Amino acid sequence: MTCAIHPVATRAAFICDRPYCARCVAEMQAAVASLDGHVTPRDCFIWYSGNRNGWARIMGTGCAHYVAHQLNIGVGGPRCLAGFSHRVADVIIGRQVVDGGLAAVQVNDIWVSPIRNHTGLVSQIDPPPPQSPGKPPNPPVVWITHASSAQHRLATNRFDTYFHGSGDFFR
Amino acid sequence: MVRTLGWVKLSILLIGLGILYTTACASRGAKGSQSVNEPQKPNEVVLLLAGAERQAENDEQEREILRALEDLRTLDPATLKTKRYADYQSVPGKWTLATLLQRYFVSPELHDIDEEAVYRDAQSPEARDVIGRQIRAIREGRQDTLAP
Numbered sequence: 269m270t271c272a273i274h275p276v277a278t279r280a281a282f283i284c285d286r287p288y289c290a291r292c293v294a295e296m297q298a299a300v301a302s303l304d305g306h307v308t309p310r311d312c313f314i315w316y317s318g319n320r321n322g323w324a325r326i327m328g329t330g331c332a333h334y335v336a337h338q339l340n341i342g343v344g345g346p347r348c349l350a351g352f353s354h355r356v357a358d359v360i361i362g363r364q365v366v367d368g369g370l371a372a373v374q375v376n377d378i379w380v381s382p383i384r385n386h387t388g389l390v391s392q393i394d395p396p397p398p399q400s401p402g403k404p405p406n407p408p409v410v411w412i413t414h415a416s417s418a419q420h421r422l423a424t425n426r427f428d429t430y431f432h433g434s435g436d437f438f439r
Numbered sequence: 440m441v442r443t444l445g446w447v448k449l450s451i452l453l454i455g456l457g458i459l460y461t462t463a464c465a466s467r468g469a470k471g472s473q474s475v476n477e478p479q480k481p482n483e484v485v486l487l488l489a490g491a492e493r494q495a496e497n498d499e500q501e502r503e504i505l506r507a508l509e510d511l512r513t514l515d516p517a518t519l520k521t522k523r524y525a526d527y528q529s530v531p532g533k534w535t536l537a538t539l540l541q542r543y544f545v546s547p548e549l550h551d552i553d554e555e556a557v558y559r560d561a562q563s564p565e566a567r568d569v570i571g572r573q574i575r576a577i578r579e580g581r582q583d584t585l586a587p
Contacts, residue, residue: 304527304542306527315549317549317551318551320551321551324551325541326545326549327541327542327544327545327546327549327550328492328494328542328543328544328545329494329495329496329527329542329543331494331496332494345545345547345548346545346546346547346548346549354545355492355545356492356494357492357582357584382580383493383580383581383582384492384581384582385492385493385494385495385496385501385582386494386495386496416496417495417496417500417527417528417542418496418497418499418500418527418528418529419528420527420528
């Protein structure tokens with residue numbers, strides 16, 4: 269079997285269900301090695317950019333790419349090597365904003381920043397802290413897991429503190 | 440007499456061909472190195488930023504993107520090549536302008552950035568219009584993902 273990119277070269281490995289030659293595999297490994305620490309998953313956040321530069325990293329922070337993989341979203345514009353979306357606008361296509369405040373939010377809802385420039389996934393919901401006398405009841409504590417370029421890792425942060433309690437949830 | 444007329448006609452034909460060749464060469468020279476039949480390359484900045492989604496996690500990153508776009512809209516290619524910007528963790532001087540654009544913007548189609556072309560093509564009015572739209576989007580706290 270021949271390489272999916274270079275038809276005259278023989279297959280050295282199957283990656284994302286397609287055959288690639290030794291040259292492609294080496295370039296793919298180099299492109300993956302150049303990715304920032306927060307990009308998750310890593311092996312597929314690359315693409316073949318043509319003869320000039322070969323395999324290269326995909327544009328953007330990779331925040332939407334993480335959410336797309338977790339929820340199997342492969343719609344809209346450009347996709348990663350494994351076929352998943354990596355634009356924030358694409359991961360919320362066909363989904364509705366969750367109404368009813370934080371009490372209505374569930375694990376695996378998609379959180380999106382107000383500017384629609386960052387996204388993550390609701391990974392944990394803790395019960396509300398005890399109510400103080402004379403104060404309204406506290407909302408539950410929502411934790412969001414996201415490919416955090418600023419923290420250089422896949423991070424889990426509180427919605428009310430790290431994200432300042434802003435943004436929308438989609439389901 | 441007949442033979443003389445034949446030479447005259449041949450001479451006129453050769454002179455005419457010479458004029459045509461000279462005119463064609465001059466016309467080609469005026470267009471620079473680009474061949475007459477070669478299609479014009481699309482503007483690299485327009486390809487990169489028109490309809491692109493901006494991805495950033497915090498205000499520091501947004502401010503650095505804004506600074507880079509302001510430079511791209513106003514500085515000449517030689518100066519743009521020397522500029523450096525903070526990376527994702529706000530460490531200053533880590534990225535070139537082209538690297539910053541590649542790390543924060545997602546074009547409507549997968550795109551391979553030609554760094555030299557970005558700096559050169561940024562000087563055109565259509566590129567500056569697209570850059571201006573992205574700058575306005577940052578200042579107004581929104582995306583500018585409308586395709587050109």
